[in-house]
Amino acid sequence: xxxxxxxxxxxxxxxxxxxxxxxxxxxxxxxxxxxxxxxxxxxxxxxxxxxxxxxxxxxxxxxxxxxxxxxxxxxxxxxxxxxxxxxxxxxxxxxxxxxxxxxxxxxxxxxxxxxxxxxxxxxxxxxxxxxxxxxxxxxxxxxxxxxxxxxxxxx
Numbered sequence: 001x002x003x004x005x006x007x008x009x010x011x012x013x014x015x016x017x018x019x020x021x022x023x024x025x026x027x028x029x030x031x032x033x034x035x036x037x038x039x040x041x042x043x044x045x046x047x048x049x050x051x052x053x054x055x056x057x058x059x060x061x062x063x064x065x066x067x068x069x070x071x072x073x074x075x076x077x078x079x080x081x082x083x084x085x086x087x088x089x090x091x092x093x094x095x096x097x098x099x100x101x102x103x104x105x106x107x108x109x110x111x112x113x114x115x116x117x118x119x120x121x122x123x124x125x126x127x128x129x130x131x132x133x134x135x136x137x138x139x140x141x142x143x144x145x146x147x148x149x150x151x152x153x154x155x
Contacts, residue, residue, distance in 0.1 A: 035098055035101060084108050093135055099132070
């Protein structure tokens with residue numbers, strides 16, 4: 001049995017320690033907001049937070065997550081009101097939407113570490129998140145808006 005802390009809840013899962021965290025989150029826990037994209041850590045659709053770090057859950061063994069805090073898109077905010085989530089909605093970023101939970105999770109880490117990112121900061125931080133629909137200009141615009149929202153919330 002492996003004990004996981006996912007979205008501030010404790011779970012006991014009976015899975016192989018080598019199982020990718022993605023499949024534990026999706027198939028065992030039923031949290032399907034984290035998506036399978038490529039399975040080789042290249043696209044970013046599976047990004048979630050592991051002790052605050054954006055990780056590719058498709059290649060992260062569940063054993064690495066034991067004793068750490070895991071946050072999925074479902075746990076990023078209580079009411080889908082994280083500035084990145086609000087900005088994504090306001091800017092109408094997604095087309096198909098498949099990659100965007102991973103995009104938002106990566107953006108949330110960027111905004112926590114760099115509350116006023118430049119275009120280059122955003123491009124660098126988001127370069128590992130692939131969007132087949134090509135919504136990159138809207139992603140950048142949404143991250144700038146989220147940074148503004150975050151700044152207003154601090155005041």
